[in-house]
């Protein structure tokens with residue numbers, strides 16, 4: 001079984017990270033996407049996790065489909081949607097094979113790109129191209145190689161587990177390992193791309209890189225997240241993709 005089919009389930013059981021309320025960050029991100037698009041529309045959230053962004057986007061007026069591999073993710077999304085009295089359509093499935101319908105004015109993939117190998121990532125982008133409306137936009141978080149190479153080896157310890165960052169330089173993949181006390185460790189491994197590398201990946205997929213929005217950076221030594229840093233310091237960036 002591929003690591004991604006157990007990692008997020010175990011990460012959620014260990015940390016509860018997908019069962020949180022909506023954070024102002026999600027509301028601000030939904031507002032940014034709405035402003036960038038000019039108006040709310042149909043929106044597909046790929047790998048939607050607990051649905052915090054999906055529900056924030058629905059509250060901003062988008063008609064949202066939230067797709068995630070985990071059934072528990074969809075259940076939490078529906079609970080959040082009910083709490084906020086807004087409709088969200090949930091789908092449990094694998095974004096490499098599922099059919100979410102469409103066309104969508106916006107397709108978002110936050111904090112989840114890079115799970116597969118390059119050919120699988122290219123396949124996923126081609127699928128996104130097929131789901132987008134003619135004038136649609138995709139927003140995809142992409143991990144940078146430089147942040148993860150620089151911070152490899154950092155370990156954070158809690159009572160229940162330790163979390164260690166790593167970097168596979170040959171494969172250009174960030175590694176994120178949780179070691180729970182008394183249980184087997186679990187690792188996620190995500191392919192990292194600079195914008196130049198992403199442009200190479202996009203060739204022939206039907207989408208092109210229109211804009212790069214630098215993301216933030218976590219300073220592991222200070223334990224502080226800086227939301228506004230330059231691209232060269234970012235742990236990830238949002239690739240804004242448009243039909244080529």
Ligand SMILES: C[S@@+](CC[C@H](N)C(=O)[O-])C[C@H]1O[C@@H](n2cnc3c(N)ncnc32)[C@H](O)[C@@H]1O
Nearest residue numbers: 004008047048049068069093094095110111112
């Ligand atoms: C790091 S989490 C990000 C969740 C959410 N987008 C956020 O920003 O909070 C990645 C999510 O992608 C989902 N996922 C992983 N592989 C998937 C796949 N093949 N198809 C659909 N969802 C997937 C996981 O279940 C998990 O909820």
